[in-house]
Amino acid sequence: MIESETEIMSEPERSSPELMEAARELQAAEHDAQVAFDCIALGEIDRAHTHALTSRVAVDAAVTALAAALTKADQLAQPAQLAQPTQLAQPTQLSVEAEAVAGSEADAS
Numbered sequence: 001m002i003e004s005e006t007e008i009m010s011e012p013e014r015s016s017p018e019l020m021e022a023a024r025e026l027q028a029a030e031h032d033a034q035v036a037f038d039c040i041a042l043g044e045i046d047r048a049h050t051h052a053l054t055s056r057v058a059v060d061a062a063v064t065a066l067a068a069a070l071t072k073a074d075q076l077a078q079p080a081q082l083a084q085p086t087q088l089a090q091p092t093q094l095s096v097e098a099e100a101v102a103g104s105e106a107d108a109s
Contacts, residue, residue: 018068018069019066019069021061021062021065022062022069025059025062025065028055029062030055032051032052032055032058033051033055035051036048036049036050036052036055
């Protein structure tokens, strides 16, 4: 069963906009699939086809929202791949290196 938005909102780690959108799209897909089912039972095949396609589009939108949520979670979970402040060149290191280069150029002239 699909959780309601209030249940999603009650858990902060799961209340991202991407997950809320995925939940809404899945609810829409569920509704359209039920309408398609009912249309088949009533013999309205054209309407059933339309609602089945609409349901599929909603599922695809939910998949896209979930992929965005996973990408966002991966980016938040892997900050170690970014350069750490200790890995960046310190200003004193740069000036010492610049002086060494300048000194070697002066010696060559």
